[in-house]
Structure formats: C-alpha cells, structure tokens
Amino acid sequence: MFTSAQAPSAFNMSKALSISPGDGEAERAALNGAAALGDAAGRGWSGVRRIEHRQQIELGPGLQFAFATENIALPTQWTLEHAQHTLIVHLDGPMRRLETRIDGLGRLRAAPAAGDWWLIPAGRRYLGRALGGEIAYAELTVDPAGFAAAAPGAGDGAGLAARMKHRDPFVHGLAARLAHLSGAGDDLAAMLRESLGQALYLHLLREHGGGAAARAVSAEARLNEAARRRVEDYIHTHLDRRITLDELARLSALSTHQLLIAFRHAFGMTPIQYVLAQRLLRVCRRLRDSADDIATIAVENGFSSHSHLSAVFKKRYGLTPRAFRLQG
Structure with a gap:
C-alpha cells in the first residue's frame, strides 16, 4: 500500500508517496513496527523505495489526490500519521502479503484485491508492511477543517471512521477514473477531476462519516437568479479560455461542494457538461x-x-x- 512516514502536522504532496526512513531512523521504525504488528513486521523490510511513477494534483481547497505505481518485490514498510484524513485505494498489482494497523482499530493481515481501501482519520497512526510485485494505488487527502466549512450545521457528524480493507465500488470507480485523468492537461479534464473529487468527498462524508454534513451542504446549495446569471454570463464570455470550478464557486458565493449541487439544480447538468x-x-x-x-x-x-x-x-x-x- 501505500504511503510514507509523515510528521503529525503536515503532509507534503510534492514528495514521493512512499519514502523509507533515512539513516538512523530504520532501527526506530523497525522497533515501532515490531511493537505494532508483531516481531515479524520489524524484520527485513526494505530501506529502498522503488517508485515507478507518481502524479499529484489539487482537486480543490484542502483536497489533494495522488496516483502512483511502486515495486514492492522486497519487503516494504510504510508509516503514516498527519493532520489530514487519508484514503488509500489499491488499484492493481500483486500483493502476496500485507499487514496493516491503525491506532484504535486494530491489526489486519490480509492481501488486498483491486478496489480495497484504507481510511486513516486525521491524527491516527497507520503502519503497514507489504510484499509483492509492481502495484498501483491512489491516495486522497482531506483537510478535516474543510468538512466543518462545507457543512457548518453538521456539528460532530463531519468526522470520518477508520477503515481497513474496506470495499465500496463507488469509491473504487472514482479513484480509478481520477488516476486515469491525473496526467491530462486541458481544462475540461481539470473540471472533471475536481467534480469527481468533490463527489468522492461528499460520498465519504455521507456514507463513511456523518450524513448530517452532506444534508447540510445540500440544504444550502442553491443559486439565486443573480448568481445564476453571473455564472452563465461568465461561462459564455470565457468559452475560449480555461474555466475552473473555483472561479464559478466564487461567482456564486458558494463552496465548491455546494456549487456542484446548486449548478445541477439550476441547469439540469454538471458544470463540465x-x-x-x-x-x-x-x-x-x-x-x-x-x-x-x-x-x-x-x-x-x-x-x-x-x-x-x-x-x-x-x-x-x-x-x-x-x-x-x-x-x-
């Protein structure tokens, strides 16, 4: 799987998704792994990352997506703990062995199938150890503060629950489509990525967090007549230029999440359509x-x-x- 050791306060998407500890850190990481996953987890893991490809993109404020392929022919260990919610989806490739642990949820030993995913809430520690071939995976990171900003009436319903080897075809499909679009450079592809990212965000919020948050977003998502005219005029004036969801959201005085719902109510289709x-x-x-x-x-x-x-x-x-x- 899937991702690197990170400081609790930050996550730098410009770095490789999986980064081994530097010199002097390997022994501490092995000891931590042994304590969490058993003695076997602390022995023989690889200190050399083999990232074959990676692509990182911004899907909106507080929402980032990455797609990567990695060779794990040697035993490989990952750790993660930072201030964002993290969703990791196994997309393809053989993994003969995988042991994972999320603080507060326990330990799991089971190799993933394509579409299995792990959700690590902000502030929780994740440890993983894997062995296999060349794998492909996707990672979505979400700023927890964005949940409260997107749905101020949701209260504590905006949290996300930890998951290990979970299956949800909708999440798998969106992650795979985002991975396919990650290298496209035109504005229609960018708008589609942002739309899919927001759909994934709201799905996680509704199905794997607090449904009250998604209902609060929907209740406030409407375009009044003046906002509708501003958005429509802007699109028609800028058809020859790059158009982004952020620009349309600012014109409508809504968040990006709310815009996608409000736009469909107003026009009967998505912004990209x-x-x-x-x-x-x-x-x-x-x-x-x-x-x-x-x-x-x-x-x-x-x-x-x-x-x-x-x-x-x-x-x-x-x-x-x-x-x-x-x-x-």
Whole structure:
C-alpha cells in the first residue's frame, strides 16, 4: 500500500508517496513496527523505495489526490500519521502479503484485491508492511477543517471512521477514473477531476462519516437568479479560455461542494457538461457559417487541438467536425 512516514502536522504532496526512513531512523521504525504488528513486521523490510511513477494534483481547497505505481518485490514498510484524513485505494498489482494497523482499530493481515481501501482519520497512526510485485494505488487527502466549512450545521457528524480493507465500488470507480485523468492537461479534464473529487468527498462524508454534513451542504446549495446569471454570463464570455470550478464557486458565493449541487439544480447538468455543450454549439455555428480552419475553431473554443475537438465532437454527434461541415 501505500504511503510514507509523515510528521503529525503536515503532509507534503510534492514528495514521493512512499519514502523509507533515512539513516538512523530504520532501527526506530523497525522497533515501532515490531511493537505494532508483531516481531515479524520489524524484520527485513526494505530501506529502498522503488517508485515507478507518481502524479499529484489539487482537486480543490484542502483536497489533494495522488496516483502512483511502486515495486514492492522486497519487503516494504510504510508509516503514516498527519493532520489530514487519508484514503488509500489499491488499484492493481500483486500483493502476496500485507499487514496493516491503525491506532484504535486494530491489526489486519490480509492481501488486498483491486478496489480495497484504507481510511486513516486525521491524527491516527497507520503502519503497514507489504510484499509483492509492481502495484498501483491512489491516495486522497482531506483537510478535516474543510468538512466543518462545507457543512457548518453538521456539528460532530463531519468526522470520518477508520477503515481497513474496506470495499465500496463507488469509491473504487472514482479513484480509478481520477488516476486515469491525473496526467491530462486541458481544462475540461481539470473540471472533471475536481467534480469527481468533490463527489468522492461528499460520498465519504455521507456514507463513511456523518450524513448530517452532506444534508447540510445540500440544504444550502442553491443559486439565486443573480448568481445564476453571473455564472452563465461568465461561462459564455470565457468559452475560449480555461474555466475552473473555483472561479464559478466564487461567482456564486458558494463552496465548491455546494456549487456542484446548486449548478445541477439550476441547469439540469454538471458544470463540465454545460461548458462542453456550449463549446460544441459554438463550434457547430462556426463550422456552418464560416470557412475558418478547424484547428483554429478548436483552439478559439477552448479545445487544445484539432484532434481533441474531433474526438469530443465525434463522441457527442457521431461524426467528425469535417464531416459535419461537408453535410452543411
């Protein structure tokens, strides 16, 4: 699995997800592991990390996502303890042995299947020891203060419960999709990542924390007429530029969590669906009414290239922009 030893007060997403203790720390880590997981856990773990790939992205204030692949052919040990809630999802790869412990929850010895996940609440200590092959995993970190800010009426219902080797197809699906999108650079992919991150955030809050928090978010998430006009005008004016959920949330005076709910109430679709639909409508008008080069039309309507527009256009309409133009 999955992640590195961290100071209790901070988590630096710019570093590798799994970092072995430095010289002089290995003996202390082994002793800690032996105390928590039994004598076997403190022997033979690897001091060399083999991170094959990693990608970290911001999904919004207090919400960060990372995807990584790592080779654990040698016995490997991880520790984690910091001020954020941490969700770790095993996505792929063989793990012949895994021992995990979360303070207050106990110990588990069981190799994970794809989709199994661990949830470590803020301030809890996690210890893990693994052996296998090349694995892929995702990690979401959440600032606990964000729960209270997103749902001020939720009270103590905004906490998250510790989980080990838990299964939830919704969490697995969102984590896998976020991992797939982690390297995409266009604004539609960025908006989709943020939307999926917020959906995962609210799902955890409702299903694995306090449902009152999610209900409080929903109760306050509405766009009044003035806010709706501001958001709509901004989108139509900036279809050729990068549009973010943070910008739309500021215009509507809502949090990002609330915006996603309020936008669907107001427009009947998500922000990314609306932006994409408006861009494609404008592209259709340009294809019909002008002889402009398709690559130029693509860039001037927020698509990264001719090929990007063609892929999205064909998926939506069943034909390429050129074929659409030829058909008149």
